Amino acid sequence: MREIHFYRTESDLCPVENFLDSLTAKQAQKVTWVLQLIEEIELVPVQYFKKLVNTDDIWEVRIQTGNNIFRILGFLDDERLVVLNHAFQKKTQKTPKKEIKIAEKRKKDYLSRR
Numbered sequence: 001m002r003e004i005h006f007y008r009t010e011s012d013l014c015p016v017e018n019f020l021d022s023l024t025a026k027q028a029q030k031v032t033w034v035l036q037l038i039e040e041i042e043l044v045p046v047q048y049f050k051k052l053v054n055t056d057d058i059w060e061v062r063i064q065t066g067n068n069i070f071r072i073l074g075f076l077d078d079e080r081l082v083v084l085n086h087a088f089q090k091k092t093q094k095t096p097k098k099e100i101k102i103a104e105k106r107k108k109d110y111l112s113r114r
Contacts, residue, residue: 002039007074007085007106010113015106016072019087023070030065031072038082052095056104060095071095073103083110 006016020028038049038061052058052073061072061084069091074084085106088099 001042002080002082004035004039004082004084005077007083007110009106009109016084016087019072027065027068027070031063031070034061034063052100055100056107058100058103058107071099073099075103075107077110077114083107085110 006014008014020031023031034048038044048062050060050062052060057075058073059075059082061074063070063072068089070087071090072084072087073095074082074086077083086099086103
């Protein structure tokens with residue numbers, strides 16, 4: 001089983017929690033369901049959890065509810081710990097590079113303070 005943690009900045013802000021707070025109850029429920037799936041299932045379908053290519057080992061949690069597509073980016077701190085550090089609503093086919101860069105920057109910050 002995996003364990004999911006949310007990244008916190010040095011000043012104790014949590015970007016993923018802030019994003020989740022902006023969702024409707026139904027959207028948040030779907031996000032919670034997908035995160036629970038990632039924690040509990042050994043082989044998570046790539047429909048929900050996928051490693052992004054050409055990144056600094058960034059993983060993508062993939063959520064679709066109705067016409068809304070959400071992505072939560074993060075990384076594996078070890079084999080079982082998933083640290084989610086950036087979330088956004090996806091509006092383009094590919095994950096935007098600027099969103100990946102934010103996740104990579106937060107990963108470096110997390111690892112430097114660990």
